[in-house]
Structures are given as structure tokens and as C-alpha cells.
Amino acid sequence: MAQPAVGSVVETLRQRILDGAMAPGDRLDEVRLGGELEVSRNTLREAFRVLEHEHVIEHRPHRGVFVRRLTAREAREVYAMRRLVEPGALREAAVRRLAAQQLPTAEQGPFERAWERAVSEVVRAVGQGQSGVRAGDFGAVGTANGRFHLAVAALSGNDVIVRTVRQLLTEMRLLFLVADSARDVHARYVEDNRRIADLIVAGELVRASVAMEDYLFRAERHLLSDC
Amino acid sequence: MAQPAVGSVVETLRQRILDGAMAPGDRLDEVRLGGELEVSRNTLREAFRVLEHEHVIEHRPHRGVFVRRLTAREAREVYAMRRLVEPGALREAAVRRLAAQQLPTAEQGPFERAWERAVSEVVRAVGQGQSGVRAGDFGAVGTANGRFHLAVAALSGNDVIVRTVRQLLTEMRLLFLVADSARDVHARYVEDNRRIADLIVAGELVRASVAMEDYLFRAERHLLSDC
DNA sequence: TGGCGGCATGTTGTTGAACAATCTTGCTAT
DNA sequence: ATAGCAAGATTGTTCAACAACATGCCGCCA
Numbered sequence: 001m002a003q004p005a006v007g008s009v010v011e012t013l014r015q016r017i018l019d020g021a022m023a024p025g026d027r028l029d030e031v032r033l034g035g036e037l038e039v040s041r042n043t044l045r046e047a048f049r050v051l052e053h054e055h056v057i058e059h060r061p062h063r064g065v066f067v068r069r070l071t072a073r074e075a076r077e078v079y080a081m082r083r084l085v086e087p088g089a090l091r092e093a094a095v096r097r098l099a100a101q102q103l104p105t106a107e108q109g110p111f112e113r114a115w116e117r118a119v120s121e122v123v124r125a126v127g128q129g130q131s132g133v134r135a136g137d138f139g140a141v142g143t144a145n146g147r148f149h150l151a152v153a154a155l156s157g158n159d160v161i162v163r164t165v166r167q168l169l170t171e172m173r174l175l176f177l178v179a180d181s182a183r184d185v186h187a188r189y190v191e192d193n194r195r196i197a198d199l200i201v202a203g204e205l206v207r208a209s210v211a212m213e214d215y216l217f218r219a220e221r222h223l224l225s226d227c
Numbered sequence: 228m229a230q231p232a233v234g235s236v237v238e239t240l241r242q243r244i245l246d247g248a249m250a251p252g253d254r255l256d257e258v259r260l261g262g263e264l265e266v267s268r269n270t271l272r273e274a275f276r277v278l279e280h281e282h283v284i285e286h287r288p289h290r291g292v293f294v295r296r297l298t299a300r301e302a303r304e305v306y307a308m309r310r311l312v313e314p315g316a317l318r319e320a321a322v323r324r325l326a327a328q329q330l331p332t333a334e335q336g337p338f339e340r341a342w343e344r345a346v347s348e349v350v351r352a353v354g355q356g357q358s359g360v361r362a363g364d365f366g367a368v369g370t371a372n373g374r375f376h377l378a379v380a381a382l383s384g385n386d387v388i389v390r391t392v393r394q395l396l397t398e399m400r401l402l403f404l405v406a407d408s409a410r411d412v413h414a415r416y417v418e419d420n421r422r423i424a425d426l427i428v429a430g431e432l433v434r435a436s437v438a439m440e441d442y443l444f445r446a447e448r449h450l451l452s453d454c
Numbered sequence: 455t456g457g458c459g460g461c462a463t464g465t466t467g468t469t470g471a472a473c474a475a476t477c478t479t480g481c482t483a484t
Numbered sequence: 485a486t487a488g489c490a491a492g493a494t495t496g497t498t499c500a501a502c503a504a505c506a507t508g509c510c511g512c513c514a
Contacts, residue, residue: 004288005468006276030495040469042269045496049233049273053280061231062476062495077387080319081312084388088311160304161311164391231496257466267498272467289466289505 005039009047012037017056017067018173024069028057055171070175072224078171079220083213085164086149090200090209092156097205119200121151126197129190141186142176148193152212155200179223189219232266236274239264244283244294245400251296255284282398297402299451305398306447310440312391313379317427317436320382324432346427348378353424356417368413369403375420379439382427406450416446 013033016022034044048065051057057065100111125148132140146169153165179185192215199208240260243249261271275292278284284292297305327338352375359367373396380392406412419442426435 041495042272042470042497043468045269046273046276049276050280053277063478064495074387077385080383080385081387081391084311084315084319085308088315092307092311156307158304158307160301160308160395164308168387233496268466269468269499270497290507291466 005043006046006050009037009039009044010050013047013051014054014056014170017051018170018177020177022067024067024174024178026067027064028066029064054167056174068174070171070178074171075175075224076220078168078175079216079223082165082168083216085161085168086152086216087209087213089153089156089158089161089165090205090212092158092161094205094209096157097203115155118151118155121154122148122197122200125151126190126193129186129193133187133190138184138187141190142173145186145189145193146173148197152196152200155205175223181223181225185219185223188222189215192218232270233273233277236264236266236271237277240274240278241281241283241397244278245397245404247404249294251294251401251405253294254291255293256291281394283401295401297398297405301398302402302451303447305395305402306443306450309392309395310443312388312395313376313443314436314440316380316383316385316388316392317432317439319385319388321432321436323384324430342382345378345382348381349375349424349427352378353417353421356413356420360414360417365410365414368417369400372413372416372420373400375424379423379427382432402450408450408452412446412450415449416442419445 013028022028028048030041030044034041037044048057048059052059052065055068058068059065097115100108100115103111125144128144129141129148132138132144149169150162150165153162156162176185192211196208196211196215199205199211240255249255255275257268257271261268264271275284275286279286279292282295285295286292324342327335327342330338352371355371356368356375359365359371376396377389377392380389383389403412419438423435423438423442426432426438
């Protein structure tokens with residue numbers, strides 16, 4: 001019991017589902033899964049409660065839990081939400097930076113170091129996406145894309161925003177499981193990510209915000225065109 | 228077992244906590260609470276997992292679960308998020324209405340009816356707030372305020388937005404448990420709610436969006452001035 | 455007197471078996 | 485073919501037990 005069991009069960013199941021090991025609509029049998037993961041039904045059920053609240057699974061009383069199946073409508077809703085939060089996070093980052101410049105010079109150093117670290121994570125995610133495209137590894141491209149958007153959200157310095165974006169990105173992965181275009185939809189936008197990252201590095205955060213909104217509009221149209 | 232037990236335990240505990248029956252920092256003892264609510268420890272633990280994910284309680288491994296204590300920083304973060312989402316929901320509502328006007332006339336009727344219902348819920352919440360103020364019932368004012376903001380979010384027609392706002396409002400109630408100004412902070416803004424509702428009724432959704440953002444800025448300053 | 459290690463105690467973490475409640479399936483009788 | 489029913493399977497919940505961990509107390513040593 002190095003790590004509490006429920007936590008690792010949650011991680012295992014989430015990864016299995018988001019990696020496509022189980023298809024949307026599949027039922028998760030308590031006794032079978034319990035035997036497979038070597039945990040009791042009670043522990044498994046605690047994990048189910050967490051995943052249900054993450055919207056990864058759906059709980060139908062007395063019927064079991066199922067891998068969530070997202071509708072086209074939900075896809076539109078998630079994108080609409082992302083258009084509010086992600087560009088907003090960049091505007092938040094902009095005012096945060098402005099505010100930092102009016103701090104006593106003693107406190108500007110630590111802030112600047114934290115800022116550079118956050119920006120470098122954005123740049124790193126873009127790099128991973130690019131090398132993923134070159135290697136033809138679309139799974140890696142998808143992972144890198146998630147890291148990019150999470151890193152951008154983190155620029156806001158706002159944990160509430162970050163955890164909301166993380167939630168939305170999880171639901172996006174659920175979406176890509178059923179979308180035919182999932183294979184190349186990420187790859188197609190690696191260049192967009194780079195452009196946004198360039199603006200961030202240049203300190204042009206408001207322009208980055210606009211570019212992000214534009215990207216989200218196009219990505220939504222692209223994805224919804226085939227599902 | 229008319230209703231599955233876990234669900235009602237979650238509701239009971241959430242209500243108890245948000246009504247102030249337990250103070251932030253209090254520990255929730257598994258065996259004591261289990262005896263009190265007449266459920267087993269396992270059932271109670273499932274409920275804890277849900278409430279933890281709602282950020283109502285905090286789980287410290289091997290130590291127990293505690294009523295969440297929000298910091299001033301988290302308060303700022305929640306307000307920053309609300310400033311992104313709630314005005315955004317009103318802008319979403321604006322484009323949704325514009326789009327509906329270009330629908331075939333056959334489908335405009337149902338949309339218009341649903342819209343009127345949603346608007347009337349906003350107006351009703353304002354009325355409840357006003358009568359709460361007249362009666363001096365601050366608890367009712369707080370409840371009405373929550374209903375108002377949730378109803379405004381619902382105008383977007385976006386469930387993802389609605390559930391995010393619901394989550395944020397829950398955390399707000401946790402905030403008001405410790406803020407001295409909680410008593411009158413809601414009452415002070417009932418007039419703001421009415422003004423926003425008037426704009427919504429008049430179809431001036433973009434102006435309502437701006438008024439909402441302004442309101443959230445002032446409410447944040449007011450609340451943070453004493454905590 | 456003032457820490458410091460270590461045991462006693464209480465609480466959480468997890469299990470497995472048990473049973474009730476509910477859903478599903480397939481059969482039967484019409 | 486279909487309505488209704490019986491049998492089987494699965495979920496919902498409880499209980500008792502024990503392992504793992506945290507905390508506080510007590511005496512020990514300096």
C-alpha cells in the first residue's frame with residue numbers, strides 16, 4: 001500500500017479508457033475489473049465515483065458504469081467553454097505580467113523566473129508536437145497538444161482555471177476516441193500551436209489570446225465536420 | 228433504498244457543510260458520521276470521494292477528510308474564473324439568440340418558449356432576492372443569488388458552462404462561511420442583479436454581459452476587503 | 455529541565471463474504 | 485408473436501476483520 005489503492009485504480013482506469021483500450025459505451029464489470037486489478041469491489045466503486053465526476057464514465061443505477069459516449073452537442077459545448085477559458089487565461093496572464101512590473105524590484109526576480117519556467121513548458125510542448133509529427137506518432141502529437149493547452153492555461157497562475165482546462169482536455173480525449181479525424185486533427189494544428197507559442201515568447205499575450213480563440217473556432221469546425 | 232444511499236448522503240453532507248453546520252477545518256469522522264447517518268463506512272467513503280471532487284471537503288490520506296478551508300488566493304482565483312465564464316455565458320446567449328432568428332420559422336416557436344422560461348427563472352431569482360432583503364432573511368438572499376447566477380449561466384444553453392458555474396457557486400458558499408461580510412454582501416448586490424435582469428429581459432445581452440463583469444469585479448473587491 | 459525515542463491507541467485503508475434490491479434474459483402459455 | 489413470469493446475474497449496501505499509518509503519551513537520557 002505504498003500509494004493508496006483508489007488513486008492508482010483511478011489513474012489506471014482513466015488511462016485505459018482515454019487510450020482507447022475500452023470503447024465508449026462499454027460496461028465496466030465490478031467483479032471482473034476487481035479481479036483484474038486485484039482490488040475489492042468497494043475500492044473499485046470508490047474509484048468509479050471519482051471517474052464519474054470527471055465525466056469519463058457514466059453511472060446508470062443498478063445497471064453499471066459505462067465508458068462515456070459524447071454527443072456532437074457536448075462536443076460543441078466543450079469547445080464553447082474552451083473559447084471562454086483558454087483565451088481568458090491568456091488575458092489573465094497579460095494583466096498578471098503588467099501587475100508584476102509594478103511590484104518592488106525585489107519581488108520581480110522570483111516572478112520572472114516562474115514566468116520563464118511556465119513559458120518554457122509551453123515551448124517544450126510545441127517541440128514535442130513537432131517531433132511527433134515528424135515521427136508520424138499521432139498518439140504523441142495528441143499528448144503534446146494536451147500539454148500545450150494545459151501549459152498555456154498555467155500562464156494565468158490560476159489553479160481554478162488550470163483544473164477546469166484539465167477537465168475539458170480529458171473530455172476532448174473522449175471525443176477524439178470516436179472522431180474519424182482524430183488521427184490528423186492534432187497534427188494539422190501543431191503549426192497553430194507554434195504560432196501562439198511565438199506570440200507568448202514575444203510577450204504579445206493579447207494577440208496570443210486572439211490567435212487561440214481563432215484556433216479553437218477552426219478546430220471545432222474541423223472536428224464537427226465528421227461526427 | 229428508494230434512492231441509492233450514496234446520493235442522499237452526498238446531498239445531506241453538502242447541505243450541512245454549506246449551511247455552516249460544520250466549520251471549515253472540521254474533521255468528518257467515518258464511524259461517527261456513519262452511525263449518525265445510518266450508513267456503512269464504505270457507503271460514506273463513496274460519498275466522500277464525490278464531495279472531495281466537488282472541493283467541498285479535503286482528503287488528507289490516513290488523516291481523514293476535513294471541511295475545506297479556502298484561502299484568499301483561491302477566492303481571487305474563483306472570481307477571476309467567474310469573470311471569464313459568466314459574462315461569456317451571456318455572450319453565448321446573445322449569439323444563440325441571433326442564430327435562432329435565422330432558423331426556419333417552424334423551429335422558432337419552441338426556441339422562443341424555452342428562452343422565455345429561462346429568462347423567467349432569472350427574473351424569479353431576482354424577486355426572491357428582493358423579498359429576502361425585505362424580510363431580513365440573509366440566508367434566503369444568498370440562496371436566491373446562487374439561483375440568479377445559475378439561471379444566467381443557463382441562458383447560454385450550454386450544460387458544460389452550467390455545471391462549471393454550479394461548481395464555482397458551491398465554492399463561493401464555502402467562501403462566505405468565513406467572510407465577515409457574508410451577511411450583507413449578497414443583499415448589497417440584489418440591485419445589481421435586478422439591473423442585469425432588466426437588460427436580459429430587454430434582450431440587451433451584450434450589455435448584460437458587461438454589467439455582469441463589472442458586478443463581479445466590485446463583489447470581489449468587497450469580499451476580499453475583509454478576509 | 456528539556457528534548458527524544460518508542461510504544462499504546464485510535465483512525466483510516468482495504469478486503470471478503472454475505473444478502474437485499476434490481477435488472478436482464480429466456481421460457482412458457484396463450 | 486407477445487405478455488408475463490421465473491431464473492440468473494449484477495449492483496447496492498452492510499458488516500466484521502485486519503493491516504497501515506498518525507498521534508500523543510510516557511519514561512529515558514542528557
